[in-house]
Every structure is written in structure tokens, then in C-alpha cells.
Amino acid sequence: MENILAFILExxxxxxxxxxxxxxxxxxxxxVPAILHTPLMSxxxxxxxxxxxxxxxxxxxxxTTSSIILGFLAVVLGTLNVVGGFVVTxxxxxxxxxxxxxxK
Numbered sequence: 001m002e003n004i005l006a007f008i009l010e011x012x013x014x015x016x017x018x019x020x021x022x023x024x025x026x027x028x029x030x031x032v033p034a035i036l037h038t039p040l041m042s043x044x045x046x047x048x049x050x051x052x053x054x055x056x057x058x059x060x061x062x063x064t065t066s067s068i069i070l071g072f073l074a075v076v077l078g079t080l081n082v083v084g085g086f087v088v089t090x091x092x093x094x095x096x097x098x099x100x101x102x103x104k
Contacts, residue, residue: 045089048078049082052078052079055074059071
């Protein structure tokens with residue numbers, strides 16, 4: 001318990017910034033209109049693709065088994081995030097397509 005308190009006291013500025021940025025991110029994301037969601041999601045997917053490439057490179061230089069497992073887990077979860085983001089983006093783009101007129 002003393003170690004946890006010492007860590008919190010030593011890194012209180014960093015913890016404060018993380019908490020503040022979390023609340024700020026929630027506020028910003030909740031106010032994004034639906035029309036802007038698709039371009040923002042595409043940009044996030046592109047950025048996350050770069051993160052996956054970096055994780056693969058770092059995992060290639062890993063020396064311990066635990067770091068290889070953690071790197072593999074990061075690559076798998078990052079890939080799931082990118083694929084899910086593209087699925088959501090595709091569904092949102094389908095919402096904006098005009099429906100074909102049916103003949104009666």
C-alpha cells in the first residue's frame with residue numbers, strides 16, 4: 001500500500017493530466033455530429049494502422065517470452081480495433097447513400 005501511495009505522489013502531475021485528458025476526450029467525442037464521425041473514424045483507423053506496424057516492429061525485437069506475448073496481444077487487439085472501425089465506417093457511409101427507387 002505504501003508503494004502505491006508513493007507512486008501516486010511521485011507521479012501526481014502525470015495522473016492529473018491523464019484524468020483531465022480522459023474527461024476532455026469524452027466531452028469532445030460526445031459533441032461530434034454524426035456527419036463528422038465517418039472522416040474522424042477513418043483518420044483514427046489510419047493512425048492505428050501505423051501503431052500496429054510499430055507494434056509488429058517492436059515485437060520483432062522482443063527478447064523475453066512475456067514481451068512477445070504482450071506484443072502479440074497488442075497487435076491482435078489493434079487489428080480488431082482497425083477492422084471494427086472500418087466496419088462501422090462502412091455502415092455509416094451506407095446510411096448516407098441514396099436508396100434505389102422501387103417500381104410499383
